Amino acid sequence: MIGKLTVSTTISLLLLFGVLVLVVLVPLLPGYDPYTQNLMSGLLPPGEVSPEGQMYLLGSDALGRDALSRLALAGRISLFIGLSAVLLSLVVGVFVGLIAGFFRGWIENVIMGIADLQLSIPRVLLLIAVAAILGTGVLKLAIVLGLTSWVVYGRVARAMALSLREREFVLSATTQGATAAWNIRKHLLPNVVPQMLIVGSYELGQIVVLEAALSYLGLGVQPPLPSWGLMVSEGQTYLELDPWLSVLPSITLFMLVAGVQILSQSFTAENDMSAEIVKAQ
Amino acid sequence: MAYFVVRRTLQSFLTVLGVVTVTFFLVRMAGDPAVLLLPVEASDEEIARLRTALGLDQSWIVQYLKFLANALTGDFGVSLRQRTSALGLVLDRVPATLELALSAFVLGMVLAFGIGLAVRLSRSRKLRTIIMWIALARQAIPVFSFGLILILIFSVWLRWLPSLGRGGIEHLVLPALTLATYELALYLRLFNASLAVEQRQDYVRTAYSKGQGRTKVILFHMLPNALLPLVTVAGINLGLLLGGTVVTETVFSWPGVGRLIVQSVSQRDYPVIIAGVFIISLIFVMVNLIVDVIYGFLDPRVRVA
Numbered sequence: 001m002i003g004k005l006t007v008s009t010t011i012s013l014l015l016l017f018g019v020l021v022l023v024v025l026v027p028l029l030p031g032y033d034p035y036t037q038n039l040m041s042g043l044l045p046p047g048e049v050s051p052e053g054q055m056y057l058l059g060s061d062a063l064g065r066d067a068l069s070r071l072a073l074a075g076r077i078s079l080f081i082g083l084s085a086v087l088l089s090l091v092v093g094v095f096v097g098l099i100a101g102f103f104r105g106w107i108e109n110v111i112m113g114i115a116d117l118q119l120s121i122p123r124v125l126l127l128i129a130v131a132a133i134l135g136t137g138v139l140k141l142a143i144v145l146g147l148t149s150w151v152v153y154g155r156v157a158r159a160m161a162l163s164l165r166e167r168e169f170v171l172s173a174t175t176q177g178a179t180a181a182w183n184i185r186k187h188l189l190p191n192v193v194p195q196m197l198i199v200g201s202y203e204l205g206q207i208v209v210l211e212a213a214l215s216y217l218g219l220g221v222q223p224p225l226p227s228w229g230l231m232v233s234e235g236q237t238y239l240e241l242d243p244w245l246s247v248l249p250s251i252t253l254f255m256l257v258a259g260v261q262i263l264s265q266s267f268t269a270e271n272d273m274s275a276e277i278v279k280a281q
Numbered sequence: 282m283a284y285f286v287v288r289r290t291l292q293s294f295l296t297v298l299g300v301v302t303v304t305f306f307l308v309r310m311a312g313d314p315a316v317l318l319l320p321v322e323a324s325d326e327e328i329a330r331l332r333t334a335l336g337l338d339q340s341w342i343v344q345y346l347k348f349l350a351n352a353l354t355g356d357f358g359v360s361l362r363q364r365t366s367a368l369g370l371v372l373d374r375v376p377a378t379l380e381l382a383l384s385a386f387v388l389g390m391v392l393a394f395g396i397g398l399a400v401r402l403s404r405s406r407k408l409r410t411i412i413m414w415i416a417l418a419r420q421a422i423p424v425f426s427f428g429l430i431l432i433l434i435f436s437v438w439l440r441w442l443p444s445l446g447r448g449g450i451e452h453l454v455l456p457a458l459t460l461a462t463y464e465l466a467l468y469l470r471l472f473n474a475s476l477a478v479e480q481r482q483d484y485v486r487t488a489y490s491k492g493q494g495r496t497k498v499i500l501f502h503m504l505p506n507a508l509l510p511l512v513t514v515a516g517i518n519l520g521l522l523l524g525g526t527v528v529t530e531t532v533f534s535w536p537g538v539g540r541l542i543v544q545s546v547s548q549r550d551y552p553v554i555i556a557g558v559f560i561i562s563l564i565f566v567m568v569n570l571i572v573d574v575i576y577g578f579l580d581p582r583v584r585v586a
Contacts (some may be wrong), residue, residue, distance in 0.1 A: 105436075117299040119564050120569075124524035126544070129558050130544040135311055137585050191525045216425045217543050232425060236532075239429065240437050247433075250426035258421035 015259035021250065023079060026072035027156050034069040037222060045244055059232065065078055067245070074226035078256075081142045081221075082208040086200050088146025089170025094196055098188050100154070101161025102180060112158070115151045123148065124213060131219045141220055145207055152203065153196055157160050160192045198264060205260035212253055228253045285577050293570045300562045304555045309341075333581050356560065358552035362545075367552035371538055371560050376449055377565075378537035382526050384453055385460030390515070392461065393468035399497060401476055413473065420466035424525050428459040428532035445534035456533040460525050464518060468511060475510045479503040513576060519568050523561050 026032060046059040046067075059067045100111040118126065130144050164170060171189050178186075212229030214220035221227035223234075228249040235245025319327060332338050351357070357367040368390075370413035400409045419427070435455060442451050479485060481502065488498045527539030534540070542557040 069537070075288050113299075117296060119520065119560065120296045120566055121300060121303070122520040122524035122527075122565060124527050125539075125558050125561055128527065128542060128546060129304075129307055129554060132549075132551075132554055133307055205421070212423055213425060216423075217528065217531055217546075219546060220541070229423075229425070232429060236429060239433060243437070246426075246429050250422070250430065253426060254418075255420050257423070261421050262417065267407060 009266050012259045012262035012266070015255045016263070019075060019252065019256045019259065022072050026068060027076070032069050032072070033066055034073040034226060034247040035065065037065055041140060045242060048246075055219050059242070059248075061231075061245055068194060069230065070226040071228075071248060074221075074228050074231060074249065075252060075256075077138060077221060077227055078208050078211055081138060081145065081211050082204050084142040084150060085145035085207045085211075086204050088143065089149035089203070090196055090200050092147065093150035094157045094189070094192060096150065097154035097157025098161045098184050098192065101158035102165050102184055102188065104162075108158070111154065115154055118148070118151055123210065127210060127214055128217070128219060131214060131234060136222055138221060138225065141211060142215070145210060149203060149207060152199055156195060156199060157192050160195065161188055164188050164191055201260060202264040205257040205264075208253070208260075209257055282577065286574055289570055289573050289577075293566050296566050297563060300354050300559060300566075301349065302345075304559055305345055307555065309344075352559070357556040360545075361550045361555050362548050362553075363550075367550075367556040368560075370553055371541065371556045374536060374538045374541050375560065375564075376563075377535060378523075378526055378530070378539060380447075380453070381456055381460065381529065381535060381537060384457040385464070385525075386515070386522060387458055388461035389464040389468060392465050393472055393511075396465075397469055397472040397476070398499075398504075400473075402496060409473075411429070413470065416453075416466035416469045419462050424459060424463055424528045425532050427462070428455070428529060431455045431459060432532075447536050456529050456535055459532070460522065460529050463525060464522060467518065471514055472507065472511060475507040476503060479507050509576075509579065513550055513572070515572070519572075520565055523565055 030219060061067060062068065096111055100108040121129075126148055127144065130148065131141070134140055164187065166182075170183055171185055173187060211220055212227065212232070215227040215229035216233045218230075218233065221230055222231065231249040232246045232253075235242070235247075235249070239247055319331060337344070355368050358366045359365065360370055363370060396412060400412055422430075432444040432455065435442045442454055444455070446452055476499075485498060485502060488502050493502075526537060527543065529535065530537040530540040531543050538557050538561060542554055545551075545553040545557065
């Protein structure tokens, strides 16, 4: 079991390391240029040398922009959106969930009612509707994804708060005159944070995929900025001429999502059904 | 049991009401429909006249109640582009979406049972590990990427199947496979996990100690119990499946509700977006209700909770 765990953890770390190299190191290379168009050298396959004698390591897109540079910039954008959305939803979810679980009563009913309601609209659809109305853009996308993803954290935080509030250390603090705010901050919060970070690590993969899906549909990151999802969609037109355009961003997406998924799975026990069901939502 | 069914139905009704309420506020946030309906060069007077005609000069409460009444009669307004009933446009696309979602669901379930059971019966640890790794890898590929890879292999290179549109069964294969395998990974992992849980139960040990064969124990004792969690998660995951149809329909130019919604977004055709979101949520809530009621029949403990 330990041997197997190490293998999967190694694989996931290798995948994530690859993404990290792409995102951090590639922009430092001398030839890094995700924007300059060169119609003379469009749709070059990886490794091909352009008529001007310039080498495109991973080829170029229809407008002659360097695919490697665009992949790297797209990765930065995706990770920025993903990380800020996870952070935002984690903060909102934990705050709301702890309040629901600690105070119970009508507050809990209202908060959990909103959570159920939100779950009754498929997530992609909700995002499409909100993005259609609020508009697109990197920052807006991060906020929209963050505000629509709090339910998982909210539910887990509430469930944990329900049992924590009955524990001796909370009860004794209350009898000594501790306020609810103090109890939540000092006693509940430290106890839920580790669990929340595990949920968050899994969610990062989900959010990046959602961002990619929205961008693929044309409702996320807007050109000329690149996003892996947008690059797949741009490449679809040239699928027959140059499949690399769609395949490369698919590979980087896979590396990130698989890495995050395997890693977060090694945190949780394989047979933990409740974790599976939480993830399924 | 009757009480349970009535209570769940009421809950579902409340959920749909909530969805309609959310959509109403989303529409209002989207801006003034009067401005959107009229050409850009319309005068302020014309806009004011249309606002009165549409009832937009009334208070929010009155507008909300009117919207609710209209929505209950199936009136979600007129498509800003096509000038026909928004709901009618959406309903025209429902059969295509249901066809895709249902075949993906059935295909996913059949594959999950088949592969999961075969792996469990074969006793091969290696085979199980390999299958689970493949399932895990598939789950890490976004729907649109997987769809494109299928198109690349089966339409562009092998030229076996068409890459877009709706028609005969050959049009259905790639989109259904795209959606079904995404669910498949999840189901396989769940099925595997729930079989592993059942294997440790007392009744399984009892069956073995009475001399039952391994195949019989798995098929007749463990399987029925291992299926229940799968039914629940399949119900919960329906949102994922319906959400997945939106992307899949766009990849394969499948003329369903999801593609209509995406197209309406780029055309800023709000009534159609709202009607589409409403219909998909309605399908989602209804199926969840049905799943819950079936579950209530299968497992009496659920009715009390």
